[in-house]
Amino acid sequence: MKKKLLAMMLGAGLVLGACGGGNDNAGDTNNDANTGTSGGGETASADPEALYKNSCIGCHGGNLEGASGPALNDVGSRYSAEEINTIIVDGKGGMPPGLLKGEEAQVVAEWLAEKK
Template structure:
């Protein structure tokens, strides 16, 4: 007697469908957890946020002529609150736009930049 060649394919199909059902149920559980505010919170890294600034202020925030001033000692010129205001609203009449980052990211970035003196 010859074995039916369809049986291995049917077995693989059944196992594949079973795996999809199990993973879908697992995904739904995770989706509900995320929607309910569960999960871990990620700490904001000021150096990662500062990557938004390097186009105008340079890779080490050393400034780029004609584009953006150095931010390496910006904390000696502005307070944390002033830096946050500049990040959020920009500086009128200059190339510094406002609103490039969220308010939470702006606060973290302002704290970090204020320490640069």
């Protein structure tokens, strides 16, 4: 019984930790997101895939297949870019609000809206 409880607590901690993050590396000047580059010479705010990897991959999976959050590989067939942006900014269900804001949220929303 204790092992099951410990496993549940550990699993819950992993899920909550993966979905909750803002930018925890604010003092890390070597982090590409903090220097404004994504490694390819473009800014991270213009690269929706880099933004997704930094903020969304923990819950929605590396291939948009879903994990603790829903799959996003066809999200554009269900929601418009504006609706996706609202979900990113305001949160929905178990998704916390504000993981991305402003232009970053808009860039990721437009990218996800193309997934049909």
